[in-house]
Amino acid sequence: MKNILVIGSTGQIGSELTMILRKTHPEGTVVAGYIPGAEPKGELLESGPSEVADVRNGQQLSDIVGKYRIDTIYNLAALLSAVAERKPLMAWDIQMNGLLNILEVARENGCAVFTPSSIGSFGPSTPKTDTPQDTIQRPTSMYGVTKVATELLSDYYHSKYGLDTRSVRFPGLISYTTLPGGGTTDYAVEIYYAAVKGEEFVCPIAAGTFMDMMYMPDALRAAIEIMEADPARLIHRNSFNIASMSFDPEILAAAIRKEIPDFKMRYEVDPVREAIAQSWPDRMDDSCARAEWGWAPRYDLETMTKDMIVNLKKKLQP
Numbered sequence: 001m002k003n004i005l006v007i008g009s010t011g012q013i014g015s016e017l018t019m020i021l022r023k024t025h026p027e028g029t030v031v032a033g034y035i036p037g038a039e040p041k042g043e044l045l046e047s048g049p050s051e052v053a054d055v056r057n058g059q060q061l062s063d064i065v066g067k068y069r070i071d072t073i074y075n076l077a078a079l080l081s082a083v084a085e086r087k088p089l090m091a092w093d094i095q096m097n098g099l100l101n102i103l104e105v106a107r108e109n110g111c112a113v114f115t116p117s118s119i120g121s122f123g124p125s126t127p128k129t130d131t132p133q134d135t136i137q138r139p140t141s142m143y144g145v146t147k148v149a150t151e152l153l154s155d156y157y158h159s160k161y162g163l164d165t166r167s168v169r170f171p172g173l174i175s176y177t178t179l180p181g182g183g184t185t186d187y188a189v190e191i192y193y194a195a196v197k198g199e200e201f202v203c204p205i206a207a208g209t210f211m212d213m214m215y216m217p218d219a220l221r222a223a224i225e226i227m228e229a230d231p232a233r234l235i236h237r238n239s240f241n242i243a244s245m246s247f248d249p250e251i252l253a254a255a256i257r258k259e260i261p262d263f264k265m266r267y268e269v270d271p272v273r274e275a276i277a278q279s280w281p282d283r284m285d286d287s288c289a290r291a292e293w294g295w296a297p298r299y300d301l302e303t304m305t306k307d308m309i310v311n312l313k314k315k316l317q318p
Helices: 014-024 042-046 058-068 081-086 088-109 142-161 184-197 216-228 249-257 271-278 287-293 301-316
Strands: 004-007 030-034 050-052 072-075 112-114 129-131 168-170 172-174 201-203 211-215 245-247 265-267
Touching: 004 014, 004 058, 014 030, 014 042, 014 072, 014 216, 030 058, 050 058, 058 088, 072 088, 081 088, 081 142, 081 184, 081 271, 088 112, 088 142, 112 216, 168 216, 172 184, 172 216, 184 201, 184 211, 184 249, 184 271, 184 301, 211 216, 211 301, 216 287, 245 249, 245 301, 249 265, 249 301
Parallel strands: 004 030, 004 072, 030 050, 072 112, 172 211, 201 265
Antiparallel strands: 211 245
């Protein structure tokens, strides 16, 4: 990777990934792609070039790729699970028609493409514990449907045209830097904010509902490492299970109370988010990612919780 376009650079993943890529690839150019209304600000704006990059506009993408001689595209444009259920047609347009535009531009210009998949690509008929790399994928949400189709379309462009497509299936991602934007796993970020503010947390996910989660530093490292992996070792491409930790709200709350003993939580379960969560795996088997490109997480629940609370106290202090 030398000249990189990050589409969705102001989102939860993109805002942090763009900055890391600029620091780790100083010899090249990392372009922050955004849509109007979500412009880069601060260091993200000042540290490198930015361009309007709407995935639904193929010509616009082609112009950016040509202007900056882009060789790698990180496609992070998506509506997250809960939002996609409210706006399914928009989700399809962004996640599928947008992806097709990106793959065509990449094919014409010889770019590598990373488009993340998700635990949302699985469904209620998928084995919930130690979910295999290769297994049945019959999701019941529009978000999940688009993620399965993303995996298949990306594989198609690799087998048909030799396009270098790669991706990972992200678990729920937890970060103190950028707030999430409507995902089923967002409660696992919101709970830390409430705890640090001294507020009671109203949990929308039921006790006993386990989901895979990952701390953002591990997720960012995975997104970079998969694109830098030796292609000769890759048996799979779209998309690798990656795992770090699995917990339900009670286990998460207990971890927080070790740092903030008076933290309180009660439940008001959101039936839409809970139904989506129930259809997802409890924990994925990531042995293929470990074997094929050396994936290994560095954070567990305890170390993540300590780091989240320390950094949120700094962020939220008056």
